[in-house]
Amino acid sequence: MKKINQLPLLLSACALLAFSACKKDKDKDPQPDSPATPYTCAACVSSPEAKAENDGSSRGIYKGILIASTGTIKFNVGNDGSSITAIMVIDGTSVTLSSSITWEQGEAYVAPFTGTLDGDEVSITFSVQADGSNPVVTSSSIPGHPNAVFTLAKETSNALIEGFEGTYSLSDGKKGTFNILLSRALGKWGGVARENGTTDDDDISGTIQGGSKLIDSDNGTQVGTLSGDEISGSFQDSDGKTVTVSGKRTL
Numbered sequence: 001m002k003k004i005n006q007l008p009l010l011l012s013a014c015a016l017l018a019f020s021a022c023k024k025d026k027d028k029d030p031q032p033d034s035p036a037t038p039y040t041c042a043a044c045v046s047s048p049e050a051k052a053e054n055d056g057s058s059r060g061i062y063k064g065i066l067i068a069s070t071g072t073i074k075f076n077v078g079n080d081g082s083s084i085t086a087i088m089v090i091d092g093t094s095v096t097l098s099s100s101i102t103w104e105q106g107e108a109y110v111a112p113f114t115g116t117l118d119g120d121e122v123s124i125t126f127s128v129q130a131d132g133s134n135p136v137v138t139s140s141s142i143p144g145h146p147n148a149v150f151t152l153a154k155e156t157s158n159a160l161i162e163g164f165e166g167t168y169s170l171s172d173g174k175k176g177t178f179n180i181l182l183s184r185a186l187g188k189w190g191g192v193a194r195e196n197g198t199t200d201d202d203d204i205s206g207t208i209q210g211g212s213k214l215i216d217s218d219n220g221t222q223v224g225t226l227s228g229d230e231i232s233g234s235f236q237d238s239d240g241k242t243v244t245v246s247g248k249r250t251l
Helices: 019-027
Strands: 060-067 071-077 084-090 093-098 109-117 120-128 136-141 149-155 162-170 175-183 188-195 201-209 213-216 222-227 230-236 242-249
Touching: 060 162, 060 175, 060 188, 071 120, 071 149, 071 162, 084 109, 084 120, 093 120, 136 149, 149 175, 149 188, 175 201, 175 242, 201 222, 222 242
Parallel strands: none
Antiparallel strands: 060 071, 060 149, 071 084, 084 093, 093 109, 109 120, 120 136, 162 175, 162 242, 175 188, 188 201, 201 213, 213 222, 222 230, 230 242
C-alpha cells in the first residue's frame, strides 16, 4: 500500500401515482431540506479524566486506537486509586480487561491485561516508562483479530486525548482503515492506516493548525478537517491519486 500521507433509494411519488396527482404535487411550494444533524460522540468525555498528580508518572490514563479490525482502548493505571483496568472496544464489542500487577512509585509499569471476548481469552501487555512516556502495547492476543497494531498516548490533566475511527479511499479503488488520536490542547495528532485485506501499516502524524486543519508532518499536506467529533477531507498523494478520508470520534 502506498503510504497515504504521501499519502432507501426513495422512488418519486410521481412514479407511483397518476400523472394528475403528480402534477398537483409539483404545484406545491417545495419544502426546504432539513439540515443534517452533526455527529457527536455521546459516550465520550469533554474534559481530561487524568488526575494532575499523575501527570509526570506511570500512573494515570492512557488512550489508544487499534487496527486489527478497528477499535479503541483505554488503560486506567491507578488513576483514581488502586484499580488497574482497561476497556477495549473492537468492532463495536466492549471487552473489560484487568491486571494483577500493582503500580509502584517511581518505576516503569509493565503488565499483562486479560479478559474474554466471545468466551475466549484476550491478553494485552502494556508498558510505560516511570515518567509516563512511551506507552506501548508490546504484545497482544485477540481471538479473531490477529496482527493488531496499537497507537497509545498518555492523557494529562490539561490535555484531553480523543480517539477517532475512520476510513480512507484512493481514486484507484483501494480502501483502508484510518484511525487516529489527537489532542486539541496540544495541537497534535497521530495514528495508523492499513489497507483492507493486508497487514501493511503506515504510521501517520502531524499538527492541528487553526484548531481544525490536520496537517501531515512529513509534507505539510492538509489531510482533513476536524469539525466537532468528525474528520473529513481529501488530498492528492505523491503519485497524483486522490485520497479521501473520513472519521468519527469514538473515544
